[in-house]
Amino acid sequence: MLDHVDRQVPLEACGLLAGKNDRVEKVILVRNQAQSPARFVMDPYEQLQAFDWIETNGLDLLGIFHSHPAGPETASMTDIAEAAYEVVYLIWSRPKSGWQARGFWIANGRVTEVSLQIIE
Numbered sequence: 257m258l259d260h261v262d263r264q265v266p267l268e269a270c271g272l273l274a275g276k277n278d279r280v281e282k283v284i285l286v287r288n289q290a291q292s293p294a295r296f297v298m299d300p301y302e303q304l305q306a307f308d309w310i311e312t313n314g315l316d317l318l319g320i321f322h323s324h325p326a327g328p329e330t331a332s333m334t335d336i337a338e339a340a341y342e343v344v345y346l347i348w349s350r351p352k353s354g355w356q357a358r359g360f361w362i363a364n365g366r367v368t369e370v371s372l373q374i375i376e
């Protein structure tokens with residue numbers, strides 16, 4: 257996922273996180289149709305294919321990730337306005353030299369940070 261995020265710079269990258277019981281088992285990269293450094297719109301065809309794959313494999317959609325190559329570290333106004341799913345929004349940003357990922361729960365215009373745990 258980080259590799260993909262890094263390769264898309266200066267554009268925002270995006271994709272889906274699927275798994276079971278709050279544990280991500282699969283990262284699905286989706287093309288950013290907006291091809292923008294400040295915005296992402298998932299390619300609808302790829303997104304549909306990804307949803308199909310998740311369902312076929314008996315997994316749940318747990319999260320949506322995207323990057324902010326030029327900041328901010330948290331959800332933007334657009335992210336809040338466009339958050340359509342009850343999932344964790346994982347945002348990659350690079351406040352200093354390297355990338356970091358932070359997770360947010362966005363519901364009814366309110367943003368709550370959630371803790372992420374990396375499991376091998």
Ligand SMILES: [Zn+2]
Nearest residue numbers: 322324332335
């Ligand atoms: Zn964003």
